[in-house]
Amino acid sequence: MPAATPVRDGVGLGLAVGVSGLAFGAAAVSSGLTTWQACALSALAFTGASQFALAGAMASGGLLAGTVGAILLGSRNALYGLRLAGLLQVSGPRRLLAAVGVIDETTAVALAQPDRTSARSGFLATFVTIYLTWNVCTLAGAVGAGQLGSPQRLGLDVVGPAAFLALIWPRLRSGGTERAVALLGAAIALGCTPLLPTGAPVILATVAAVAGALWSPPTAEPDPVSSRPEPQQ
Amino acid sequence: MTAAWIAVLATAAGCYALKLTGLTVPQRVLGNPRVRRFAELVPVALLAALVAAQAGTSGHAISVDPARLAGLGAAVIALLLRAPFLLVIVVAAATAALLRLAGVA
Known part of the structure; x- marks a missing residue:
């Protein structure tokens, strides 16, 4: 059953991560956004880290910097899109729709x-599941904020x-370069947090990927996807 | 229109435009092996940065929340034991929640 694994992985991941829409809805409302603003962010921006960043900015008062930070944080999705374009090969209205789903998890x-077929079903399954779960849970979290108990108490x-x-x-298991890049990225994020606007340290961690690409020998395979030895999970 | 709505809609428009840009840029950009390797490593760098930022910072400060770090540690153990994704998440959240409930952390 070649199609079963990507769909199962995508649905499982989508449900697991989508549920944290509860945390976003609750955080958004408790930081001063309205329920509808929280829902609009989840439906239209649909990228968790940026949404949390904007909610955080709403609470701390720096709305302009918060907006810039949230969009900066979303710039990694452009790099993901670059990576996904060859796999998805969508055009016209389908591309406009698929673009909504270009996020970390998908x-x-x-x-x-x-392979490419599994990649497409994996993308679609993850996108649909996480979009529905994330939006429903955002609404539930926003409405139920204060009644569920704090998101922190629930871990x-x-x-x-x-x-x-x-x-x-x-x-991380597939290579030393990957581990070095991850450590460098994490160190950049931690080291720059006191110095840079919200969201910027994570973007700056891209430097770690540049370093990794220059350091390591380029992959020889014509299709980099075929070099993934481990399925998700 | 309030400032909050403008911020919400600007964030939504900006985030969508970035996603679409990535899908639209000509594919020959990925023809260069170094660029391809870079695109492969970008998610690793950014997701690792997000782990560090979400687990180890609060606002603009490095913050050590013992329950959160213990939850992340539990996730690492679950991953080393090859637990499926959902279980990893549940173990991490439950560890943090139980430590807080017990008042240990």
Whole structure:
């Protein structure tokens, strides 16, 4: 069943990560956004880190810097799109729709697949599941904010980092360059947090990928996707 | 229109435009092996940075939240034991929640 694994991975990941829309909805409302503003962000921006960054900025008052930071944080999706374009090969209205789904999780699932067909089903399954779950949970979190108990009490603040770590885990096992790039990226993010606007340190971590690309010998395969030995999970 | 709505809609428009740009840029950009290697490594760098930022910072300060770090540690153990994705997430959140409930961290 070649199509089963990407769909199962995508749906599982989509449900798991989409549920943290509860945390976003609750965080957004408790930082001063309205329920509809929280829902608009989830439906239209649909990229968790940027949404959390804007909610954080709303709470701290720096709305302009927060907007710039949130968009900066979304710039990694352009790089993901660059990576996904060859796999998805969508054009016209389908491209306009697929663009909404170019995020961390869909990219990770698509790139973890051994071939193009699996990559496309993985992308679609992850996109649809996470979009629905994320938006429904945003509304639920916003409406239920204050009634559920704090997201921290439920440990929901660990969901993001744990999910991102699980997403890159197969790559970390696949090579020394990947591990070095990850460590450098994390160090840049931590080291620059006191100095730069919200969102910027994560973008600056791109430098680690530049260093890794210059340091390591380029891959020989014509299709880099075929070099993924580990399926997602 | 309030400032908050402008910020929300500007963020949404900016984020969507970036996603679409990535899908639209000519594919020959990826023909160069170094560029391809860079595109492969970008998610690794950024996701690792996000892990560090979300687990180890609060606002503009490095912050050590023992429960959060313990949750992340539990996720690492689960990953080393090859637990499936959902279980990794549940173990991480439950560890942090239980430590906070017990007042240990």
